[in-house]
Amino acid sequence: MIKYIIKRILYLIPIMLGVSAIIFILKTFTPGDPARVILGNDATQEQVDAKREELGLNDPVIIQYGNYIKGIVTRGDFGDSYRTGNPVLSEILPRLKTSGLITLGAVAIGAVIGVLLGIISALRKYTWVDSLVLVISMFFQSVPEFVVALVLIFIFAVNYHLLPSSGIETASGYILPMLCIGLSSVASYTRITRSSMLEVLSEDYIRTAKAKGQTDSNITKHHALRNAMIPVAQSIGTNLGNSIGGAMVLETVFGVPGVGKYIVDSITQRNYPSVLGGALIIAMVLTIINLLVDISFILIDPRLKSTIIAGGKKSKKVKETAAKAA
Amino acid sequence: MDENILDIEDLVVHYETEDEVVEAVNNIKLTMKKGEILGLVGETGAGKTTTALAIMGLLPERVGAIKKGKIKFEGENLLEKSKREMRAVRGKKISMIFQDPMTALNPVKTVGDQIAEVILLHDKCSKVEALKRAQDMLALVGIVPERYKDYPHQFSGGMKQRIVIAIALACEPDLLIADEPTTALDVTIQAQILDMMRALQKKNNTSTILITHDLGVVAEMCDHCAVMYAGEIVEYGTLEEIFDNPKHPYTKALYKSIPSLDKDVDRLHVIPGMVCDPSDLPSHCSFYDRCDEKCDACKLHDPLPYEIKDGHVVKCLKYQAREEE
Numbered sequence: 196m197i198k199y200i201i202k203r204i205l206y207l208i209p210i211m212l213g214v215s216a217i218i219f220i221l222k223t224f225t226p227g228d229p230a231r232v233i234l235g236n237d238a239t240q241e242q243v244d245a246k247r248e249e250l251g252l253n254d255p256v257i258i259q260y261g262n263y264i265k266g267i268v269t270r271g272d273f274g275d276s277y278r279t280g281n282p283v284l285s286e287i288l289p290r291l292k293t294s295g296l297i298t299l300g301a302v303a304i305g306a307v308i309g310v311l312l313g314i315i316s317a318l319r320k321y322t323w324v325d326s327l328v329l330v331i332s333m334f335f336q337s338v339p340e341f342v343v344a345l346v347l348i349f350i351f352a353v354n355y356h357l358l359p360s361s362g363i364e365t366a367s368g369y370i371l372p373m374l375c376i377g378l379s380s381v382a383s384y385t386r387i388t389r390s391s392m393l394e395v396l397s398e399d400y401i402r403t404a405k406a407k408g409q410t411d412s413n414i415t416k417h418h419a420l421r422n423a424m425i426p427v428a429q430s431i432g433t434n435l436g437n438s439i440g441g442a443m444v445l446e447t448v449f450g451v452p453g454v455g456k457y458i459v460d461s462i463t464q465r466n467y468p469s470v471l472g473g474a475l476i477i478a479m480v481l482t483i484i485n486l487l488v489d490i491s492f493i494l495i496d497p498r499l500k501s502t503i504i505a506g507g508k509k510s511k512k513v514k515e516t517a518a519k520a521a
Numbered sequence: 522m523d524e525n526i527l528d529i530e531d532l533v534v535h536y537e538t539e540d541e542v543v544e545a546v547n548n549i550k551l552t553m554k555k556g557e558i559l560g561l562v563g564e565t566g567a568g569k570t571t572t573a574l575a576i577m578g579l580l581p582e583r584v585g586a587i588k589k590g591k592i593k594f595e596g597e598n599l600l601e602k603s604k605r606e607m608r609a610v611r612g613k614k615i616s617m618i619f620q621d622p623m624t625a626l627n628p629v630k631t632v633g634d635q636i637a638e639v640i641l642l643h644d645k646c647s648k649v650e651a652l653k654r655a656q657d658m659l660a661l662v663g664i665v666p667e668r669y670k671d672y673p674h675q676f677s678g679g680m681k682q683r684i685v686i687a688i689a690l691a692c693e694p695d696l697l698i699a700d701e702p703t704t705a706l707d708v709t710i711q712a713q714i715l716d717m718m719r720a721l722q723k724k725n726n727t728s729t730i731l732i733t734h735d736l737g738v739v740a741e742m743c744d745h746c747a748v749m750y751a752g753e754i755v756e757y758g759t760l761e762e763i764f765d766n767p768k769h770p771y772t773k774a775l776y777k778s779i780p781s782l783d784k785d786v787d788r789l790h791v792i793p794g795m796v797c798d799p800s801d802l803p804s805h806c807s808f809y810d811r812c813d814e815k816c817d818a819c820k821l822h823d824p825l826p827y828e829i830k831d832g833h834v835v836k837c838l839k840y841q842a843r844e845e846e
Contacts, residue, residue, distance in 0.1 A: 399619060399621060399624035399625045400624065400625055400627040400628070402579065402619065403619060403626065403635075403685070403688070404627070405611070406577060406579060406611055406612060406617045406619075406689075407611065407612040407638060407639040407688065408607075408608040408610070408611035408612035408613060408639070408642050408643065409638065409642060410608065418627050418630075421629050422627070422628065422629055495629065497628070497629060497672040497674070498672065498674045501675075
């Protein structure tokens with residue numbers, strides 16, 4: 196298990212190198228001079244040239260790239276923001292925490308509601324309950340997130356004054372963004388759970404459980420649910436990743452200082468160190484989330500344990516025995 | 522009468538979908554004595570499994586419907602029992618072994634838990650005790666008891682079927698239904714499993730219905746044999762009667778299609794034609810189209826089962842008419 200985790204963390208290295216290289220290449224092809232951006236239009240050409248020299252922008256791209264990577268590896272330094280002059284890392288980390296919290300809450304809301312609805316509609320398949328669940332989940336899937344956001348703001352903030360309409364100064368500020376992102380993902384969880392449950396419920400081992408005299412509710416709880424959760428766990432992983440860096444629209448609507456909005460703002464400001472740092476850190480987080488999801492698979496499905504973890508060892512053993520036999 | 526463990530009377534099972542009604546089991550009558558092994562033979566779609574599922578009360582919901590008849594088990598009609606009462610019967614009094622051991626076990630539960638589950642359901646005991654008994658069951662079917670912590674994917678096909686058998690026998694049922702227990706296994710493993718089943722059957726004197734399309738298996742295992750065709754029992758009798766003195770043209774044709782070791786034949790005997798469509802059964806004898814002993818009268822009547830000899834029942838106009846002449 197530990198060997199497997201270490202192996203997966205080592206995969207981070209090529210991923211990081213790839214992501215940073217792509218952004219570095221994009222940066223060199225983008226028109227506009229970062230030094231000019233930092234100093235403003237009033238600066239003299241001498242000042243701009245001096246700034247370019249200071250930032251190392253006159254060096255060949257490959258040297259710039261090398262220096263950047265060296266900075267990260269030796270000092271954990273992702274560069275300084277062109278706009279504020281603060282280290283990128285210190286700007287991103289609090290935003291990452293905010294985005295992470297909202298995403299976790301949202302995925303929890305979405306997954307709990309979605310999985311419950313999915314189970315209900317699978318157990319009541321082809322009845323009016325099933326159709327109702329389908330209609331509701333399709334509704335939330337087809338309405339754009341920001342519309343749901345505006346409606347929620349209208350109801351909870353404007354009409355009833357229960358929650359703040361924007362900002363995260365108080366903990367209650369987190370509720371609306373979480374709810375909004377969560378509700379929009381309910382549909383996908385419902386559908387995945389429903390189809391996965393239906394598939395599992397038609398499996399032979401469910402019939403075996405019935406033949407034992409087991410009750411329907413216990414069959415759902417003990418036999419069907421765990422088997423049906425494998426595709427759902429996969430989808431939770433994907434959703435976690437998507438909403439951490441990809442929630443800029445909602446972060447804008449709710450005035451939440453999150454990572455997504457930070458990166459988009461940095462792009463429009465040609466604030467390359469922030470873009471680069473943001474992308475790298477998100478890539479790192481995604482890789483770790485993926486690893487956690489894969490570990491959760493192993494916990495759900497014992498068959499994967501032997502294929503994923505013992506995979507290397509086992510195949511070696513098989514090879515040895517095969518060689519002996521030959 | 523009390524000796525009969527199972528009495529099926531005029532059982533009719535239909536599968537109803539929006540487009541059609543499949544008449545899977547038509548008016549079958551079947552009696553089993555305690556401790557007997559009954560072979561239920563017939564080709565695919567003859568209604569063997571449907572009969573078994575009807576006994577278990579496990580016909581597919583909404584689709585499968587018992588239209589008529591009684592299934593009396595130890596004198597009580599199972600069809601009149603509530604869902605809760607049937608749950609108490611399943612696994613405890615009547616158990617079933619399914620065809621494909623590869624898919625019959627839950628992949629995410631240990632085999633020990635899966636055996637212990639049925640014990641916990643029916644016999645009041647602690648979890649620890651149930652696991653202990655599960656290990657005893659594993660030993661009984663020839664698996665090292667220490668492997669109770671393993672998952673199904675860590676066992677081979679034959680061993681999985683042993684585990685399925687262990688589950689079925691864990692509560693010492695009065696009636697065991699084995700639905701093609703060896704079909705999915707290769708021949709050497711088939712023999713092992715059958716030997717083991719026979720030994721366990723002798724030990725507990727469990728009444729057993731053995732569903733198969735392999736007449737060889739029937740010859741080795743059974744006391745009585747019922748041949749099914751298109752949802753009907755066309756011939757029923759003791760093993761000796763059915764094997765030495767087959768009467769129904771279908772039974773005879775089945776024997777002809779068994780490859781012989783002594784005779785050198787290029788092609789095996791085949792029964793011409795196809796099984797008639799169970800959603801569109803003829804009003805006359807359902808074997809008429811494929812029968813090589815048919816006569817004109819066969820197209821007019823659907824024969825009734827007729828007892829030609831003590832306990833030997835044939836559903837063929839030929840024998841019925843002869844007796845009436």
